[in-house]
Amino acid sequence: MAVELTTRVLSADGDAIAAAARVLSEGGLVAFPTETVYGLGADATNGEAIARLYAVKGRPQFNPLIAHVRDAEAAQLLGRFSDDARRLANAFWPGPLTFVLPKADECPVAELATAGLDSIGVRVPDHPVAHDLLAAFGKPIVAPSANQSGHVSPTTARHVLSDLGGRIDLIIDGGATSVGVESTIVSCLAEPTLLRPGGLPRDAIEEVLGHPLADGDKKLDDAPLAPGMLASHYAPKSPLRLNARDARPGEALLAFGPDVPKAACALNLSPEGDLVEAAANLFSHLRALDASGARAIAVMPIPNEGLGEAINDRLWRAAAPRA
Numbered sequence: 001m002a003v004e005l006t007t008r009v010l011s012a013d014g015d016a017i018a019a020a021a022r023v024l025s026e027g028g029l030v031a032f033p034t035e036t037v038y039g040l041g042a043d044a045t046n047g048e049a050i051a052r053l054y055a056v057k058g059r060p061q062f063n064p065l066i067a068h069v070r071d072a073e074a075a076q077l078l079g080r081f082s083d084d085a086r087r088l089a090n091a092f093w094p095g096p097l098t099f100v101l102p103k104a105d106e107c108p109v110a111e112l113a114t115a116g117l118d119s120i121g122v123r124v125p126d127h128p129v130a131h132d133l134l135a136a137f138g139k140p141i142v143a144p145s146a147n148q149s150g151h152v153s154p155t156t157a158r159h160v161l162s163d164l165g166g167r168i169d170l171i172i173d174g175g176a177t178s179v180g181v182e183s184t185i186v187s188c189l190a191e192p193t194l195l196r197p198g199g200l201p202r203d204a205i206e207e208v209l210g211h212p213l214a215d216g217d218k219k220l221d222d223a224p225l226a227p228g229m230l231a232s233h234y235a236p237k238s239p240l241r242l243n244a245r246d247a248r249p250g251e252a253l254l255a256f257g258p259d260v261p262k263a264a265c266a267l268n269l270s271p272e273g274d275l276v277e278a279a280a281n282l283f284s285h286l287r288a289l290d291a292s293g294a295r296a297i298a299v300m301p302i303p304n305e306g307l308g309e310a311i312n313d314r315l316w317r318a319a320a321p322r323a
């Protein structure tokens, strides 16, 4: 990797936004909070900046990026909305929902960001810092989660610093993110299809559509269509044991709900069994238990409803054999 940078960390205010917009326009990289996780932003129209972003993340080049824009009007300059996509955008934007759409004819996003596909991922984040940055910069910002490829997504500025410090120009610290898992991705290239469960539960989407979402091909792992779905994408360093009813000697426990078995080292995603709270705590608890030096992390069962679908998806990936 090239020269070591000094990574500035600024708390979110007007000066930080102005500094971040300047860094982006010079082709630099800025980590910023969204409501889901911290994103690593680059000017979506600047191929060189995007190449640097891939290098910093250590991300396979075929993995396309999500373009973030400030509102639905700006999104229409990037992708072509079907009627269903329009309806969903009206209902859920700004918010944790990403569409994959056919690229618009005059789409200004650099070819490298979409990995040569003729589709594009677009999202309008619901976070004041993300919104102000998009407004100040005035162009779309591509932003994958601000972690090294293969690590869990960051939900605080400190997580970003520990993963990418010395490799990016600036981190805007806007506190912990509220949703805690990445956006739900729905492809609207044909019938609406769930490519990644995430911060917006499936049932909310299906209620607006009036019919079930199609399910993305589970063999996505090898397919260039949604390569971010690599099975071990979210792996912490310690192995995970799922659906655990107890913690074995040497294991740390990732608990859920009020009835928690004994463990030397435990963190509870939500003592009250609230899936929204559990999603918000997922990645920071995983990081903390991973850093505890435990032999493995035992994970209690999580109900597979609402946000539980996204939580279980990430846990399953974290537990999958490493590539």
Ligand code: TXA
Pocket: 034, 036, 037, 038, 039, 040, 063, 064, 065, 066, 098, 100, 101, 114, 117, 119, 120, 121, 123, 125, 143, 144, 145, 146, 181, 182, 183, 184, 185, 195, 225, 226, 227, 228, 229
């Ligand atoms: O919540 C989020 O979505 C966060 C925040 C920062 O916005 N971003 C995020 O980006 O999770 P990333 O790059 O870590 O995950 C984006 C996923 C990848 O799995 C990628 O393959 C998929 O979106 N994707 C992007 N464009 C696509 C396209 N045209 N077709 C299929 N999949 C696409």
Ligand code: MG
Pocket: 144, 145, 153
């Ligand atoms: Mg990611």
